[in-house]
Ligand code: PEP
């Protein structure tokens with residue numbers, strides 16, 4: 001349920017409503033909107049009809065159910081877009097397109113530092129790189145682990161870019177928090193609810209990738225686990241879903257961009273690298289994602305993809321990434337936004 005306050009309701013009236021909500025056994029989550037305050041009532045769904053008594057309290061405009069399985073993530077609760085900061089120059093959801101770029105995996109110092117410098121020079125505002133890799137084959141490269149985190153941090157510090165890396169297992173939470181600016185939850189872990197709950201206890205920004213067979217509502221319900229723990233710094237990442245199509249690795253669901261925009265206030269970025277799996281399809285789908293309204297992109301870039309230990313076939317070479325960034329500019333302008341790198345250069 002949400003309680004919508006009247007425009008101009010006083011602080012005392014708001015406090016009284018919060019007190020009554022808590023008295024009824026719910027947790028009150030106050031959202032301060034531009035025009036009016038909205039209070040989310042979080043608790044046992046079965047008890048929610050009791051909340052209608054709040055309709056008669058001074059200052060209350062209406063009491064309405066939130067029909068979706070997620071509440072804090074729902075657009076109904078917060079009309080204004082959420083802005084999630086990865087660093088001073090990388091704010092997602094603020095009308096400036098941000099590009100997170102870097103290799104699939106951190107492989108060695110030269111690879112990550114060289115790639116980081118190249119993506120920074122081309123206008124990326126965050127550096128990605130996996131240290132703990134979720135590989136389909138048990139015999140494929142599994143990532144450098146903590147050494148990978150150290151090298152990624154080094155590259156982040158050299159370039160001034162915030163770093164984004166996947167947390168694969170709850171046991172690695174502390175070490176990932178120590179090194180990384182942003183935690184990535186991969187597609188395969190989107191419904192690892194115990195992992196999501198632990199991340200919800202932190203205040204680290206999170207990139208929550210869509211599961212490969214997850215509906216949009218299941219994805220937003222997973223975001224809710226993080227928000228419900230008190231961590232509101234969630235960015236969604238569309239990375240393609242499994243369909244019957246085999247010409248591409250996944251089917252990039254760009255429908256998700258406007259649908260997510262309707263249903264939630266959380267920012268959304270699009271990953272056309274995993275979404276297509278094919279280097280030459282990355283640019284057209286990146287342009288399409290921005291045209292569809294994405295707040296940012298996640299792009300795999302490798303200084304020498306021919307020898308990459310993972311996802312080389314979908315990784316752009318530095319010059320291809322530079323070219324992509326140039327091609328983005330007119331599209332970004334056409335949708336009335338800016339691109340972050342333009343301002344940083
Ligand atoms: C990745 O970002 O390298 C990755 C493994 O992504 P996903 O979880 O989307 O497959």
Ligand code: MN
Pocket residue numbers: 104105274300310311
């Ligand atoms: Mn990858």
